[in-house]
Amino acid sequence: MLLSDDEIQSLTGYIRAADQRRWLDRNGYRYALGARGKPKVARDEAMRHLVGSDATHAITEPDWKHLP
Template identity: 45%
Template structure:
């Protein structure tokens, strides 16, 4: 299936988040602040919208261990 146009942050949204128009400065800001991204063929950082929403909500997802820090995981044992 085709990906939605809203799957990734737009160039304007990336400028708004990072405060930088220059691609190298955006990547530096993303690295400094621990944001995950991939780089397209033009060298532009591509940030997933879900990742951005989590980060802006104060959640710090990461690549290992299921995608959320332990503090962000629900305590399912409390349901028993």
């Protein structure tokens, strides 16, 4: 799943594709280029940067080892 154009604009603070790409490069985001030169950012990539890499691998079950 990809971020929408509006989400990329909100993330980077820029409207122009060249400015968005520069911001993404400076902040270490991986992205693909669309046919018109617009960056395409995966939602998972944005989450890794915004929340941290462990957020995508959150533990969803209780840790039973501490119970008697």
